[in-house]
Amino acid sequence: MKKFTMGVLGLGEGRSIISAVQNSELWELGNICDLNEELCKERCQEFGLDGYTTEYQNMLDDESIDVIGIYTPDQLHAAHIKMALEAGKHVICTKPLMVDLDEAGALLEAQKRTGKTVFVGQSSRYFEPARRQRQDFEEGRLGGLITVETHYISDSRWFLDREWSHRKGFSWMYNFMIHAVDLAVWYLPEVEEVYGLGIASENTRERGIQAPDTMKFLLKNKDGRFAGVNGVYAAPTLGSAVEQSISCTLRGTKGISRAGYPKLQYYTNFQPLQKTAQLHEYNELHDYFFRFEAETHHAGEYQNYIEQFARDMNEGITPKPDLKEGIRTLAVMEAMEQSLRLGIPVNVSQVLADRNLCLD
Numbered sequence: 384m385k386k387f388t389m390g391v392l393g394l395g396e397g398r399s400i401i402s403a404v405q406n407s408e409l410w411e412l413g414n415i416c417d418l419n420e421e422l423c424k425e426r427c428q429e430f431g432l433d434g435y436t437t438e439y440q441n442m443l444d445d446e447s448i449d450v451i452g453i454y455t456p457d458q459l460h461a462a463h464i465k466m467a468l469e470a471g472k473h474v475i476c477t478k479p480l481m482v483d484l485d486e487a488g489a490l491l492e493a494q495k496r497t498g499k500t501v502f503v504g505q506s507s508r509y510f511e512p513a514r515r516q517r518q519d520f521e522e523g524r525l526g527g528l529i530t531v532e533t534h535y536i537s538d539s540r541w542f543l544d545r546e547w548s549h550r551k552g553f554s555w556m557y558n559f560m561i562h563a564v565d566l567a568v569w570y571l572p573e574v575e576e577v578y579g580l581g582i583a584s585e586n587t588r589e590r591g592i593q594a595p596d597t598m599k600f601l602l603k604n605k606d607g608r609f610a611g612v613n614g615v616y617a618a619p620t621l622g623s624a625v626e627q628s629i630s631c632t633l634r635g636t637k638g639i640s641r642a643g644y645p646k647l648q649y650y651t652n653f654q655p656l657q658k659t660a661q662l663h664e665y666n667e668l669h670d671y672f673f674r675f676e677a678e679t680h681h682a683g684e685y686q687n688y689i690e691q692f693a694r695d696m697n698e699g700i701t702p703k704p705d706l707k708e709g710i711r712t713l714a715v716m717e718a719m720e721q722s723l724r725l726g727i728p729v730n731v732s733q734v735l736a737d738r739n740l741c742l743d
């Protein structure tokens with residue numbers, strides 16, 4: 384099996400991908416890069432590395448690097464992906480793929496022309512409970528899927544201390560809620576119409592930001608089934624022991640399942656049905672998923688997704704979510720934003736048509 388070599392761009396959350404690469408038998412680390420030289424040195428010390436660069440171009444010029452892992456601020460992803468493709472590299476880009484669809488057409492064109500792969504690091508799909516839930520779904524243990532409920536709820540006011548959270552392009556929806564949206568469209572991939580309500584609470588507005596921090600949406604699939612998606616980001620929470628930060632509930636004709644994050648817990652009630660769902664816990668994996676202080680990093684999820692990427696590439700399969708799927712999810716989110724603004728249901732195909740985007 385071919386091993387892949389990664390150059391890591393952006394060394395904040397990029398710390399987790401360095402750990403993932405170092406612990407994987409399918410990957411090697413090519414180089415690391417950040418504009419902040421002190422941070423480069425810190426990561427070298429932490430991971431026993433002997434080199435770094437502060438110039439992205441150096442990684443792009445390095446022929447030993449196959450894949451660029453992009454962990455820069457959200458607003459820079461589109462430009463950094465395009466540069467990687469033009470340099471003949473595959474891309475693994477953290478969520479959100481982009482902060483709007485402005486560059487979507489140019490990226491689709493560059494990807495097609497270069498023939499390189501773009502994979503979106505939707506980490507929540509790769510946490511153990513989410514993986515188990517997906518497997519049970521694919522094995523038909525729920526029967527037919529009737530409806531989906533997802534949420535991402537966290538008191539993330541700390542995020543507003545970041546300089547780039549005050550720059551154009553930041554929103555709670557694209558940076559945070561995308562986890563819950565992605566889980567919903569993973570199960571209902573043909574979302575056609577969306578409707579939602581949202582407010583920017585005083586807690587966000589007093590920091591000079593107008594982006595809604597409290598949102599509730601209905602996402603209607605082509606066949607009439609729908610998902611409910613909730614997000615609250617600037618208010619106290621019940622805590623993850625009471626209410627998981629991320630949650631995905633699948634209600635089927637024959638069973639029900641609920642996976643969450645950050646607790647390694649998964650509830651199922653399959654045939655023969657019980658009065659109360661069964662709890663499955665994977666606490667033995669705690670240190671695999673959470674390698675640094677607290678439960679705030681994602682190294683285990685990243686290791687799972689880069690290994691999936693490597694296995695798929697070796698087998699000639701396109702790793703998912705790919706560029707087209709990522710862009711479709713962003714089109715759903717652009718429709719969600721429009722619905723908040725206009726107060727009416729918004730059609731996703733119309734968003735794609737208005738943008739001249741064809742994903743077939």
Ligand SMILES: NC(=O)c1ccc[n+]([C@@H]2O[C@H](COP(=O)([O-])OP(=O)(O)OC[C@H]3O[C@@H](n4cnc5c(N)ncnc54)[C@H](O)[C@@H]3O)[C@@H](O)[C@H]2O)c1
Nearest residue numbers: 393394395396416417418419454455456457477478479506
């Ligand atoms: N669950 C997840 O998948 C998950 C979790 C956290 C963060 N993220 C994503 O990771 C990305 C980074 O978030 P973060 O929390 O590490 O932010 P951060 O601000 O801590 O780190 C970003 C780093 O990028 C560097 N940088 C900026 N421009 C650069 C350039 N042109 N070249 C090289 N380096 C550059 C900055 O110096 C900084 O160190 C964001 O897109 C965020 O949404 C994903």
